[in-house]
Amino acid sequence: MTTVPGSTAMTLDISQTERVPFSRLVHVELRKMVDTRAGRWLLISIAALTALVLVIQLWVVLAQDQTVGFNDFAAGANIPMNILLPVLGVMSVTSEWSQRTAMVTFSLEPSRSRFLAAKYVGTLIMALIAVVLGLALTIGANGLYAAFSDNQVTWNLGPFQLFCFFLLYVFSMSTGFAFGMLLLNTAAAIVVYFVYSFVLPGLFELGSALMGWFKDIRPWIDFNNAQNPIIEADVTGKEWAQLLTSGLIWLVLPLLIGVWRVLRAEVK
Amino acid sequence: MIKVEGLTRVYGSFTAVDDISFTCRPGTVTGFLGPNGAGKTTTMRVMVGLTPATRGDVTIGGLHFHDIPNPGRHVGVLLDASAQHAGRTGREVLTLGAQTMGLPMSRVDEMLELVSLDETESRRRIRNYSLGMRQRLGIAHALLGDPSVLILDEPANGLDPAGIRWMRGLLKGYADRGGTVLLSSHLLHEVEQIADEMLLIGRGKIVARGSKAELLANAGGAGTLVTALDHDQLTGALTDRGLSFVPVADGIRVDAQPVDVGRLAAERSIVLTELRTASGGLEDLFLELTADTQRDDVSAAPAPEGASL
Numbered sequence: 421m422t423t424v425p426g427s428t429a430m431t432l433d434i435s436q437t438e439r440v441p442f443s444r445l446v447h448v449e450l451r452k453m454v455d456t457r458a459g460r461w462l463l464i465s466i467a468a469l470t471a472l473v474l475v476i477q478l479w480v481v482l483a484q485d486q487t488v489g490f491n492d493f494a495a496g497a498n499i500p501m502n503i504l505l506p507v508l509g510v511m512s513v514t515s516e517w518s519q520r521t522a523m524v525t526f527s528l529e530p531s532r533s534r535f536l537a538a539k540y541v542g543t544l545i546m547a548l549i550a551v552v553l554g555l556a557l558t559i560g561a562n563g564l565y566a567a568f569s570d571n572q573v574t575w576n577l578g579p580f581q582l583f584c585f586f587l588l589y590v591f592s593m594s595t596g597f598a599f600g601m602l603l604l605n606t607a608a609a610i611v612v613y614f615v616y617s618f619v620l621p622g623l624f625e626l627g628s629a630l631m632g633w634f635k636d637i638r639p640w641i642d643f644n645n646a647q648n649p650i651i652e653a654d655v656t657g658k659e660w661a662q663l664l665t666s667g668l669i670w671l672v673l674p675l676l677i678g679v680w681r682v683l684r685a686e687v688k
Numbered sequence: 689m690i691k692v693e694g695l696t697r698v699y700g701s702f703t704a705v706d707d708i709s710f711t712c713r714p715g716t717v718t719g720f721l722g723p724n725g726a727g728k729t730t731t732m733r734v735m736v737g738l739t740p741a742t743r744g745d746v747t748i749g750g751l752h753f754h755d756i757p758n759p760g761r762h763v764g765v766l767l768d769a770s771a772q773h774a775g776r777t778g779r780e781v782l783t784l785g786a787q788t789m790g791l792p793m794s795r796v797d798e799m800l801e802l803v804s805l806d807e808t809e810s811r812r813r814i815r816n817y818s819l820g821m822r823q824r825l826g827i828a829h830a831l832l833g834d835p836s837v838l839i840l841d842e843p844a845n846g847l848d849p850a851g852i853r854w855m856r857g858l859l860k861g862y863a864d865r866g867g868t869v870l871l872s873s874h875l876l877h878e879v880e881q882i883a884d885e886m887l888l889i890g891r892g893k894i895v896a897r898g899s900k901a902e903l904l905a906n907a908g909g910a911g912t913l914v915t916a917l918d919h920d921q922l923t924g925a926l927t928d929r930g931l932s933f934v935p936v937a938d939g940i941r942v943d944a945q946p947v948d949v950g951r952l953a954a955e956r957s958i959v960l961t962e963l964r965t966a967s968g969g970l971e972d973l974f975l976e977l978t979a980d981t982q983r984d985d986v987s988a989a990p991a992p993e994g995a996s997l
Contacts, residue, residue: 430689430714432749432762432836439757440788448788455784456775457813520771523738524781524829527765528788530737530754687738 440529445538450545453512462508467553469500474561482568489574493561494585495651497554502592505550506613509543509596513682514606522687532683536601543597547589555585584653591647595671601678604685616670617644643670689714689837689868690735695744697730704730706892707744712870712885714836717863719883720872721974727892728872729767732841736765748837760789763837764830769822769846774815778805778825781814782832789833799828804854819846827855838862840871844878856882876974888974911966912946915939917959925956941966 516522566573628635643666690712733739803824916922
């Protein structure tokens with residue numbers, strides 16, 4: 421106890437207490453992602469589905485004797501990651517609200533900006549783990565392909581390729597994180613994310629088919645589409661610019677509004 | 689240690705907390721009493737920065753909650769025992785708290801033992817906890833960092849009578865060691881035995897404050913509950929003496945001290961079968977003081993004269 425027994429001092433002696441170090445906050449946030457059944461199974465599902473997609477892909481290309489490269493397997497692994505990593509991003513934020521643990525969290529770290537930063541760094545670390553995992557599975561798939569196929573096998577895996585891998589997963593995770601903060605409700609955030617991710621591209625497609633002017637601006641505002649060059653790991657200067665403008669709309673803007681909301685929201 | 693000054697919180701046209709001020713001193717237990725929706729929880733939420741104040745100020749040990757480094761080590765908070773992830777185990781909740789605060793893991797076991805949650809219970813998920821177990825876990829969490837200030841919202845809610853007695857002992861001992869305790873309740877009997885100081889709140893305003901004795905004195909003294917073999921004889925004697933009384937279930941409630949009623953009965957040779965201080969004295973006061981703020985009509989109970997609101 422910080423009060424000397426019997427003393428009636430009306431002030432707290434905080435001279436011996438340090439702020440909670442940021443690394444400890446990140447550590448706790450990472451732990452929260454895996455210490456519930458929901459969180460643990462989500463991680464296991466991500467790994468299992470990625471492996472499953474690669475097995476199917478491998479099976480199909482071997483059966484049909486197609487020629488594929490490392491990139492094709494990487495694109496395959498990206499499909500489940502792109503669907504489920506955002507869910508992880510969403511849940512890391514919204515579970516604090518839907519399960520109302522934010523009340524307890526904020527009573528131990530009242531600075532919400534530090535809390536959000538720790539949570540975000542936690543999700544980035546998860547994205548990094550996902551990259552390593554996705555990469556390992558992709559290498560495994562390509563290795564099996566090399567063993568069973570007589571076709572030419574490619575191992576084009578440079579630092580830029582790795583960087584693109586990471587960027588893609590960070591985008592997925594961050595978009596989920598942003599939508600989570602924006603809505604503070606798991607179901608709503610996931611639904612909105614899926615609309616954004618699966619319905620919106622169709623609308624963009626339709627729009628550019630019907631309207632010429634829309635076709636011209638679409639590459640600059642369609643974040644999903646702008647990520648395709650990254651999946652291919654072949655990005656031109658113009659494509660970087662398109663990634664930037666569309667990313668400002670679909671990632672940075674929701675992140676900013678989301679942060680603003682969490683900093684102000686009354687925790688019920 | 690806790691200082692609330694002119695605190696007001698407005699939601700649209702609804703004033704949840706209306707210009708309240710009070711102080712909680714080290715070494716004391718302050719009971720925060722009021723009917724549901726009176727503003728107790730809002731006040732406590734403002735204290736720990738979950739809700740911004742519309743006007744006024746709250747400091748703990750001279751600091752705003754936001755400025756206390758590693759606040760769990762100084763201020764133990766339990767606002768809602770059910771505000772925990774249903775999928776985490778009790779032990780995991782305490783582990784997360786201990787890790788955030790930078791405490792050794794042995795502290796988790798100590799706290800589990802303190803609140804009598806055994807090994808098996810601590811490894812169960814919270815969705816399988818009873819409300820009483822959640823309260824125990826919440827109290828363990830609040831005490832985890834060995835704080836000098838405790839802020840507990842309805843901690844006795846869901847505890848069985850033995851649990852309530854245990855909590856009383858725990859908080860009393862904690863205050864005796866110099867800690868500051870603020871606990872809220874909507875049930876008077878939960879706090880009247882341990883609170884050194886009571887704050888009665890109704891519709892966002894503090895309607896009365898003081899120790900139990902002071903509150904009763906302000907209410908015009910404690911009443912007496914008396915039963916006699918012959919009630920008519922007794923009521924006749926009370927009327928002669930000019931004492932006001934009301935018939936209650938199986939006796940008479942007199943606005944006088946038991947000694948006066950006993951003396952009167954002895955003078956008139958009235959056989960009494962029961963004579964005691966009306967235990968509902970404070971309860972009545974509580975209901976009366978907050979009468980216009982109650983959801984249920986308790987106007988049947990007349991307001992005591994001279995009660996200073």
